[in-house]
Amino acid sequence: MTLEWQYVAHALPFLLEGTLITVEVSLLAVALGLLVGILVVLGRQSRFKILRALIIAYISIVRGTPLFIQILIVYYALPALGLDIPRFESGVIALSLNSGAYISEMIRGGLMAIPKGQLDAARAFGMRSGLIWRRITLPQVLVLILPPLTMEFTGLLKSSALLSVIGLVELTRRAQQVIGETLRSPEVWLATAALYFIMCFALGTVTRRLEKAAAAYRL
Amino acid sequence: MPFSLSIIAEAWPTFEAGLITTAIFCSVASVLGLVLAVPIALAQFSRSWPWRVSAKVLVEIVRDTPFLVQVFVIYFVFPATGIPMSSTVAGILALTIHGAVYFSESIRGAILSVPKGQVDAARAAGMSYPLTMRRIVFPQMMGYVLPPIGNQIVGLIKDSAVLSIISVPELSMAFQNVLGTTFAAPEAFVAVAVLYWLLTSAVTLVMSRLEQLTPTHRSTQEMTSLLAKADR
Amino acid sequence: MTTSGSIIRVQNLHKWFGELHVLKGIDLEVKAGEKVCIMGPSGSGKSTLLRCLNFLEEPSKGIVFLDDLPVGYIEDADGKRRRDTESNINRMRARMGVVFQSFNLWTHMTASANIVEAPIHVNGLSRQAANEKALSLLRLVGLEDKKDAYPAQLSGGQQQRIAIARALAMDPEIMLFDEPTSALDPELVGEVLAVMSELARGGMTMIVVTHDMGFASAVADRIVFMDHGQVVEEGPPSTFFQQPKNERTIQFLAKMTSRPF
Numbered sequence: 024m025t026l027e028w029q030y031v032a033h034a035l036p037f038l039l040e041g042t043l044i045t046v047e048v049s050l051l052a053v054a055l056g057l058l059v060g061i062l063v064v065l066g067r068q069s070r071f072k073i074l075r076a077l078i079i080a081y082i083s084i085v086r087g088t089p090l091f092i093q094i095l096i097v098y099y100a101l102p103a104l105g106l107d108i109p110r111f112e113s114g115v116i117a118l119s120l121n122s123g124a125y126i127s128e129m130i131r132g133g134l135m136a137i138p139k140g141q142l143d144a145a146r147a148f149g150m151r152s153g154l155i156w157r158r159i160t161l162p163q164v165l166v167l168i169l170p171p172l173t174m175e176f177t178g179l180l181k182s183s184a185l186l187s188v189i190g191l192v193e194l195t196r197r198a199q200q201v202i203g204e205t206l207r208s209p210e211v212w213l214a215t216a217a218l219y220f221i222m223c224f225a226l227g228t229v230t231r232r233l234e235k236a237a238a239a240y241r242l
Numbered sequence: 243m244p245f246s247l248s249i250i251a252e253a254w255p256t257f258e259a260g261l262i263t264t265a266i267f268c269s270v271a272s273v274l275g276l277v278l279a280v281p282i283a284l285a286q287f288s289r290s291w292p293w294r295v296s297a298k299v300l301v302e303i304v305r306d307t308p309f310l311v312q313v314f315v316i317y318f319v320f321p322a323t324g325i326p327m328s329s330t331v332a333g334i335l336a337l338t339i340h341g342a343v344y345f346s347e348s349i350r351g352a353i354l355s356v357p358k359g360q361v362d363a364a365r366a367a368g369m370s371y372p373l374t375m376r377r378i379v380f381p382q383m384m385g386y387v388l389p390p391i392g393n394q395i396v397g398l399i400k401d402s403a404v405l406s407i408i409s410v411p412e413l414s415m416a417f418q419n420v421l422g423t424t425f426a427a428p429e430a431f432v433a434v435a436v437l438y439w440l441l442t443s444a445v446t447l448v449m450s451r452l453e454q455l456t457p458t459h460r461s462t463q464e465m466t467s468l469l470a471k472a473d474r
Numbered sequence: 475m476t477t478s479g480s481i482i483r484v485q486n487l488h489k490w491f492g493e494l495h496v497l498k499g500i501d502l503e504v505k506a507g508e509k510v511c512i513m514g515p516s517g518s519g520k521s522t523l524l525r526c527l528n529f530l531e532e533p534s535k536g537i538v539f540l541d542d543l544p545v546g547y548i549e550d551a552d553g554k555r556r557r558d559t560e561s562n563i564n565r566m567r568a569r570m571g572v573v574f575q576s577f578n579l580w581t582h583m584t585a586s587a588n589i590v591e592a593p594i595h596v597n598g599l600s601r602q603a604a605n606e607k608a609l610s611l612l613r614l615v616g617l618e619d620k621k622d623a624y625p626a627q628l629s630g631g632q633q634q635r636i637a638i639a640r641a642l643a644m645d646p647e648i649m650l651f652d653e654p655t656s657a658l659d660p661e662l663v664g665e666v667l668a669v670m671s672e673l674a675r676g677g678m679t680m681i682v683v684t685h686d687m688g689f690a691s692a693v694a695d696r697i698v699f700m701d702h703g704q705v706v707e708e709g710p711p712s713t714f715f716q717q718p719k720n721e722r723t724i725q726f727l728a729k730m731t732s733r734p735f
Binding site for chain 2: 182220
């Protein structure tokens with residue numbers, strides 16, 4: 024069989040349109056995931072035992088079940104509870120709930136990497152805990168989790184392909200549509216893989232740079 | 243809507259079949275993947291660049307594309323080139339390649355974590371490259387390599403859920419079937435979550451057992467018990 | 475059997491690490507039974523030279539001969555050199571014992587397993603013969619009772635003595651020591667130097683990179699002083715320590731003797 028690339032050239036604008044949705048969904052998911060992650064970290068320090076137990080249950084469920092099933096649950100089960108959520112939003116919710124659990128672990132790791140002596144020093148200067156969090160802890164944690172966070176974003180670009188299953192027209196779904204029209208499956212799948220590859224490879228390079236920078240910052 | 247255990251009980255045969263399929267697919271892919279992972283990792287330390295480059299390219303391609311797209315490429319591109327492809331073969335092949343690449347990264351990391359002096363000493367004693375690997379590097383890296391490999395097998399089990407899309411009758415397919423016939427989302431979800439948990443816990447258990455058998459673990463164990471004695 | 479009478483001969487050896495020119499044309503000969511101490515400030519290239527001797531580092535230019543056989547390279551008819559086969563390189567390496575600064579005992583093996591490893595798997599010695607040999611070597615270094623200990627259970631001095639026994643187990647024609655006592659606590663240095671002196675008395679050919687002036691003046695037949703990748707001065711300990719000629723040697727010795735330890 025010979026690959027006929029003119030089909031791909033023809034399909035490329037459509038695929039790029041889907042790529043845009045893929046990026047959009049993943050960006051939103053990582054941003055919301057960061058928010059969820061911060062809330063989870065704060066919640067784990069809460070005085071309320073029930074809240075802490077709920078959070079631990081949430082993390083175990085997210086980490087213990089396939090993302091694919093989580094996506095199906097959010098899309099098919101939430102409407103049963105009377106919540107009518109469109110594809111895009113339910114995709115973002117599923118991805119960011121999934122990401123949040125992993126990001127919270129990154130933040131915890133980042134917090135532990137900050138030497139306790141720095142906080143002692145801040146306290147010795149009479150800084151209040153809110154001020155310490157804002158001026159000493161947070162800036163350092165952000166730098167430390169930036170590399171794993173870009174890695175998480177790369178992961179989301181890839182796992183957002185699963186949203187094609189609930190009919191969100193992102194890159195993978197677009198590819199299926201293009202195949203439906205052109206019936207040239209091999210070329211389109213290879214082109215789709217190439218588009219994912221370009222994005223993820225570029226981000227991988229960025230991550231390595233950030234890791235180096237963060238390592239220098241950490242001394 | 244009360245939670246009903248009888249729904250799960252009625253759907254059990256479906257779940258059981260899916261559980262067995264997932265277990266078989268992941269076991270086969272893990273074993274094959276580990277076998278392939280060793281040469282992929284070693285090639286990246288090769289002195290000849292064609293080996294290094296081709297291994298690196300394979301690793302990057304697999305790491306930088308979605309697993310779902312890999313499944314589609316294998317399922318749809320191979321038949322077009324004249325290689326017949328069933329969903330079973332495509333599923334196992336996709337999982338194996340995916341696993342092999344991720345395992346190889348762990349193995350590569352573990353090889354790098356063996357101190358250079360250990361290899362120097364072996365080379366200085368006239369030990370050949372394969373002998374150095376077999377007798378010095380591999381035994382020492384076992385302690386470093388088993389925990390990440392365990393995590394990756396767990397990841398593989400979760401990734402295998404995607405195979406239902408090319409209609410492999412595995413656990414998440416069972417979940418979708420039960421969901422489609424009973425509309426009992428909470429029950430189906432709890433059941434499938436518990437079953438995935440069982441599978442991944444089994445892997446974790448086996449891996450921690452294996453870890454206790456590694457030479458590094460034994461030597462540290464002996465040292466800690468000795469230190470404890472000295473303290474007393 | 476050697477035509478030149480020297481067991482090790484180094485010819486115009488150069489080593490670059492990227493831009494860094496670490497060895498700048500080293501010539502050195504060591505006769506059988508001779509004890510040579512290589513001294514010099516850190517960064518002078520002495521450890522790199524030692525590692526080049528048994529091809530742990532590959533020389534960028536120049537060549538090392540062991541018994542008049544080139545180590546690591548063979549020359550074509552047209553004089554171009556190429557890398558020797560792995561098995562030939564390993565055969566050459568097995569003839570030289572190396573003792574490292576950081577001991578490098580294999581951490582997953584007991585002391586005796588460290589000693590018998592290469593004799594069994596490289597030289598093809600039977601396990602029984604290897605074990606017997608290990609026992610006599612352990613006796614030589616005074617650690618018979620530690621044969622079943624893992625490296626992590628041994629002190630630095632004990633580890634280094636096991637490392638010496640491990641190197642001797644291959645019946646080497648020459649022993650190379652790369653700062654064998656630099657990583658040790660001061661109170662453990664003596665036990666290692668004692669074993670090395672014992673070895674020297676037994677007639678072993680030795681090349682020792684060391685900072686230990688006491689050991690060098692007591693044991694060495696010849697001191698080779700290196701600085702900035704070159705051999706600056708060499709001679710017997712008496713002349714080297716009492717009448718150094720080169721300015722850099724004088725400076726180095728002044729610094730060494732003014733050290734508090």
